[in-house]
Amino acid sequence: MNRRILVVSLNPALDITHEVSRVEWSDVNRPAAVSSRPGGKGLNVARTLHALGADVLVVGLVGDRTGDAVRSALAETGVRAAFTEIVGETRRTFAVVDSHRGQTALFNEPGPHVSPAEYAPFRTRYETELGRCAAVVLSGSLPPGLPPDSYAELTSIAAAAGVPAVLDTDGQALIEGVAARPAIVKPNLAELSMAVGRPLAAVSGAAQAMVAAAAYELRDAGAQAVVVSLGSYGLLAVTGDGVWQATQPGRVAGNPTGAGDAVVAGLAHRLVLGRSWAERLRHAVALGTAAAAAPVAGEFCPDDYARALATARITRLGAG
Amino acid sequence: MNRRILVVSLNPALDITHEVSRVEWSDVNRPAAVSSRPGGKGLNVARTLHALGADVLVVGLVGDRTGDAVRSALAETGVRAAFTEIVGETRRTFAVVDSHRGQTALFNEPGPHVSPAEYAPFRTRYETELGRCAAVVLSGSLPPGLPPDSYAELTSIAAAAGVPAVLDTDGQALIEGVAARPAIVKPNLAELSMAVGRPLAAVSGAAQAMVAAAAYELRDAGAQAVVVSLGSYGLLAVTGDGVWQATQPGRVAGNPTGAGDAVVAGLAHRLVLGRSWAERLRHAVALGTAAAAAPVAGEFCPDDYARALATARITRLGAG
Numbered sequence: 351m352n353r354r355i356l357v358v359s360l361n362p363a364l365d366i367t368h369e370v371s372r373v374e375w376s377d378v379n380r381p382a383a384v385s386s387r388p389g390g391k392g393l394n395v396a397r398t399l400h401a402l403g404a405d406v407l408v409v410g411l412v413g414d415r416t417g418d419a420v421r422s423a424l425a426e427t428g429v430r431a432a433f434t435e436i437v438g439e440t441r442r443t444f445a446v447v448d449s450h451r452g453q454t455a456l457f458n459e460p461g462p463h464v465s466p467a468e469y470a471p472f473r474t475r476y477e478t479e480l481g482r483c484a485a486v487v488l489s490g491s492l493p494p495g496l497p498p499d500s501y502a503e504l505t506s507i508a509a510a511a512g513v514p515a516v517l518d519t520d521g522q523a524l525i526e527g528v529a530a531r532p533a534i535v536k537p538n539l540a541e542l543s544m545a546v547g548r549p550l551a552a553v554s555g556a557a558q559a560m561v562a563a564a565a566y567e568l569r570d571a572g573a574q575a576v577v578v579s580l581g582s583y584g585l586l587a588v589t590g591d592g593v594w595q596a597t598q599p600g601r602v603a604g605n606p607t608g609a610g611d612a613v614v615a616g617l618a619h620r621l622v623l624g625r626s627w628a629e630r631l632r633h634a635v636a637l638g639t640a641a642a643a644a645p646v647a648g649e650f651c652p653d654d655y656a657r658a659l660a661t662a663r664i665t666r667l668g669a670g
Numbered sequence: 671m672n673r674r675i676l677v678v679s680l681n682p683a684l685d686i687t688h689e690v691s692r693v694e695w696s697d698v699n700r701p702a703a704v705s706s707r708p709g710g711k712g713l714n715v716a717r718t719l720h721a722l723g724a725d726v727l728v729v730g731l732v733g734d735r736t737g738d739a740v741r742s743a744l745a746e747t748g749v750r751a752a753f754t755e756i757v758g759e760t761r762r763t764f765a766v767v768d769s770h771r772g773q774t775a776l777f778n779e780p781g782p783h784v785s786p787a788e789y790a791p792f793r794t795r796y797e798t799e800l801g802r803c804a805a806v807v808l809s810g811s812l813p814p815g816l817p818p819d820s821y822a823e824l825t826s827i828a829a830a831a832g833v834p835a836v837l838d839t840d841g842q843a844l845i846e847g848v849a850a851r852p853a854i855v856k857p858n859l860a861e862l863s864m865a866v867g868r869p870l871a872a873v874s875g876a877a878q879a880m881v882a883a884a885a886y887e888l889r890d891a892g893a894q895a896v897v898v899s900l901g902s903y904g905l906l907a908v909t910g911d912g913v914w915q916a917t918q919p920g921r922v923a924g925n926p927t928g929a930g931d932a933v934v935a936g937l938a939h940r941l942v943l944g945r946s947w948a949e950r951l952r953h954a955v956a957l958g959t960a961a962a963a964a965p966v967a968g969e970f971c972p973d974d975y976a977r978a979l980a981t982a983r984i985t986r987l988g989a990g
Contacts, residue, residue: 368764368777375695375766376773384762384779386735415706415739422735442704444688444764446695446777453696457688457766459704 353622355399356483356513358476358504359392359410361461361493364419364442365647372450382449387646388424389443391490391518391611394648398615398637400429401650404622407432407483409476411469411493413462414439432479434472438462438493461493469496476504480511484622488527489518489614498522505530514621517573518614520544528571533621535573536614538606542568542578552580561586562593562667575627577617577634579610585635591627593667596635598658612641612650628664636662673942675719676803676833678796678824679712679730681781681813684739684762685967692770702769707966708744709763711810711838711931714968718935718957719807720749721970724942727752727803729796731789731813733782734759752799754792758782758813781813789816796824800831804942808847809838809934818842825850834941837893838934840864848893853941855893856934858926862888862898872900881906882913882987895947897937897954899930905955911947913987916955918978932961932970948984956982 365388368381388397392410399406408431412420417433417440424431441459448454480486486508488501501523508515514533517524520541528535528545539561543550546564551557558580565576565588575589584597616634625633636658640650685708688701708717712730719726728751732740737753737760744751761779768774800806806828808821821843828835834853837844840861848855848865859881863870866884871877878900885896885908895909904917936954945953956978960970 366762366764368779370777373695373775375693375768375775376771378776378778380778380780415742418738419735442686444686446766446775448695451696455693455695455766456698457690458698458700459688460700 352482352484354405354407354483355618355622356476356479356486357392357396357399357406357408358486358488359390359396359408359490360464360496360500361491362388362390362393362410362412362420362440363459364416364423364440365389365445366442367445367447369447369449371448373446373448385646386419386423387648388420388427389647391607392487393420393424393429394608394611395487395489395518395615395618396429397427397648398612398641398650399619400427402615402619404619406430407479409433409472409479411436411464411472412440413437416440416442432475434468434475436462436464436468438464461491464493464495477507477511480508480513483513485514485516485533485618487516487518487614487618488532489516489611491519492523499526501527502530505532516614516618516621518610525571528568528573531572531574534575534577534617535568536577536579536610536617537568538579538610539581552583558583558586558595562588577613577631579613579638581606581609585613585631585638587627587631589627592669594627594631595665595667596631597663597665598635598639599661599663606642608644608647608649609638609642611647612637628666632659632662632664635664672802672804674725674727674803675938675942676796676799676806677712677716677719677726677728678806678808679710679716679728679810680784680816680820681811682708682710682713682730682732682740682760683779684736684743684760685709685765686762687765687767689767689769691768693766693768705966706739706743707968708740708747709967711927712807713740713744713749714928714931715807715809715838715935715938716749717747717968718932718961718970719939720747722935722939724939726750727799729753729792729799731756731784731792732760733757736760736762752795754788754795756782756784756788758784781811784813784815797827797831800828800833803833805834805836805853805938807836807838807934807938808852809836809931811839812843819846821847822850825852836934836938836941838930845891848888848891851892851894854895854897854937855888856897856899856930856937857888858899858930859901872903878903878906882908897933897951899933899958901926901929905933905951905958907947907951909947912989914947914951915985915987916951917983917985918955918959919981919983926962928964928967928969929958929962931967932957948986952979952982952984955984
């Protein structure tokens, strides 16, 4: 049975991390540890799916020297990809981790400009590969040059091909994408708040009711299911099979970017396996917990995942 | 007539610069400008020589993804290179320029480890190319794994082939290199001080006499000529044709790394043209001034160079 998951990465990155024990902000520093890896939300999702044993194919846009570096770094992880080449240079992100002060400075380069002529062959490839896939993940920001309805169009193409889409983006791309009726959208609290145009918090039961109301709004706007990631408060899901809460006992600390991407991977993975919402949410919240504990986005420790699966609490709050 | 200059770059780098108007050291920053270019002292010298119209060939070691990036970035500048591939990844340097505070943080990755088996084909290529060159520049640090007498050996090979060597390095590599009788060594004040084992300053005439005494020591140790770069105090040279001072009136501010590399390029360029020490030092100090004024190492503005050439003051202090 075809269970391949197509992951779209329109604005990938090379993530470079320097660990420095006490940064001198106006002098020369010699990092104690240096790492670089394929990054951007789509590639984090793809790496997590690959680690879960899923059949994954990445399509997306890469360009110039840093594009080559992303391509070869991703190939080393074993994730298969069929990138479309663009002229502009793929972006880098640069993290300086000050291990003494316990703080991280992140420097995010702007993405390369993408022209309609560069996007056209990507879209053709996307349509071709969709026919061989059981689900598609549309994750991350749009690079400059692409219109904000790009994810909406990719979602519609997927729907026409009978392939469910999982959408994780923000701003106007999220609002327009929702209208194209994706199977699942996965905003975090800030993204949901921006999409509905009012402040939201997750600190109490009453606040969570407001989050659920906002999630309903995205559902009314077109999304078939809305899974809101709430950091240490877990997940709140408004689905065709009711309203659910997924929580993880104990304090969940760590890397929030990686955690959100792991949630998306967990949802997509159990979706193509045809599992229930209870099961999807159990795996998603456990993967999010395991990913938050890992130092690097796109990675998790299998033992952490197994432990989190055993302790995750899934509650059906209502019929929706 | 053969005037080709061979430039050795054993530990090149990809220099990445992010300009940020007010850096947040524990948050996300979006750089206003991003640039990347081939770096390391050898490649700065090679780019300066190329801009002067010299016939330049770079030999050296590059590895993995960042090695590919350095190779292609250098090719774009028009500098010809015949690199030897190594397994370890070529290093990056990362500069965060805080334009609001007027300060720069530099993060220098360690160089890749180089094994004797990787070095051997480089040395063979070096010997082959030497036969087609009128001078060789040995510039920059040695990567981990290479013994500190590496420049000494390369200098001896050049001497045996009748090719003068210009050496610009520091620490034990400088001390051992000097003993192999290079045509010119170009320490800065800190490097000279470390080589002779005592503190040096350049702020007064008396202090400069101490610098000259230290330069004599390197000459006694083997160097045929010693040109000390003193930042805004210009150059002090102990040569077979006497002791010289080269100064530039007015305040010289800016980029000290680029300035030292430009001095080396100026010395090598006038050496292969068969010019006198007065002429070599005039061009070297003027190029250093022009390079210090440029925002980027390895580059200079021709107008700055022409102006600095017109105002440079070259004085023969004694017969040596």
